[in-house]
Amino acid sequence: MSNQKPSIPKGTRDFGPEEMARRNYIFDTIRGVFKKHGYVPIETPAMENLDTLLGKYGEEGDKLLFKILNSGDFLNGIDPEGMTSGALSMKLCEKGLRYDLTVPFARYVVQHQQEVEFPFRRYQIQPVWRADRPQKGRYREFYQCDADVIGSNSLLNEADLLGIIDTVFSKLNVRAKIKLNNRKILAGIADYIGQPEKITDITVAIDKIEKIGFDAVNQELEQKGVSVQGIYKLEPLFAITGYNQEKLDKLGRILQHSATGLKGIDEIKNLLAYLKPLDLKSTVELDISLARGLNYYTGTIIEVKAMDAEIGSICGGGRYDDLTGIFGLKDISGVGISFGADRIYDVMKHLKLFPGETDRSSQIMFANFGENEALYCLTLLAKLHAAGVSAELYPDNAKLKKQLSYADARHIQFIVLAGENEIREGLLAVKNMVTGEQVKVTPEELVELVKSE
């Protein structure tokens, strides 16, 4: 075990003090807005029972779950002979790391339904894990910041959440583009081309239209078994352009025979009306090719991208009508959003949007001149702490040069030099590391000096 190379698992990261200061800046901003809108915090465990998680994220999602091997003699009473690997792994693993915060939230709501006051507005900021291959903007451990309202059908909730999104990104100085769609519109489109069972294939394919282009999408649709006729009927849908209102009108005419489609259009219309008084700074755009989160979303779909950086979505969300149903609580509709803190961090770092000099250590450092002097400094230190000033004493009687370089590297602005002479005089020599000036003050004046900075 000697000389082992230190390392951490694939797709995970360490965060140093500077990164933490910046990450906390993001978390604090998001948390502040959540609170202001009346959301209350909850936390759930990192691991859930596997059957809570399985089947909620589609086939792909199941593969991306991190499973936890049972502890103890986990082979006890199990005969692997003749078992499929899936059945075997179900026996070996009963727990898994959470994949997102929405499903654990749904589980929480059902489990604690007696204590919960509906409509329930909660926020939750915790890490999630996915056994994905890491790449740009993709990690195996990352933080989600979720806000959800459960127990209300009203589109006012969607409007509230969009307001939160807009406020958060304007506070963080990130220019955001909010894309909206409605799962019912997508269902309407599948109806319209006469293959409602192909809704997933159709939406997944048209989601790529901007990325791979029209012809490639058609090819994929054909491969997935969508009729040539259907593809032909799809064509005018992509040609829809203009302002949101125009798009909705055109779409309404095309989908006029699909009740579901018209309902989706109606919902978007109402939502846009609710958005007007909010006067959002972000661009809000109806995008009928937006097809995210099809696993449990049933109504509004939301996706946010940074306008000045290519990194995928930095926030996503939508309405789910029956997520709690799986856990035994029917007819409870919810809607939620999820900020991807790590991607927001990447965007802000790339665009240099972090405010300068986040204070990350003490404002004052006492230089150490030996035992007796240190004892004197400890009294002053306690007073400073009580007065709300962050201060520390250098722990060793090292050369002053070394102590000052240390303070310099940590951006500590004031150095208190309290040596024999100063203590005798009752005055402290205070060096300002930024200006280079040095003044003599009484211990009382020191607090004022620092607070005035």
Next chain:
RNA sequence: GUGGUUGUAGCUCAGUUGGUUAGAGCGCCAGAUUGUGGCUCUGGAGGUCGCCGGUUCGAGCCCGGUCUCCCACCCCA
């Protein structure tokens, strides 16, 4: 899960057609400066060249495998 790419000092990287003792810059430590940081100068520590195997008289360099990093696909925050 599929495809591509990377790996040499704490960090960023050089390293010739395989040839003795593997280099630089930055950082770190010490000194010039025995109570004053940043700048400068001098000196020093630090590497089984990702790991395993193969070819060769000889491998950081060539070959195979493996792990890792990053990128794309799938999917997603």
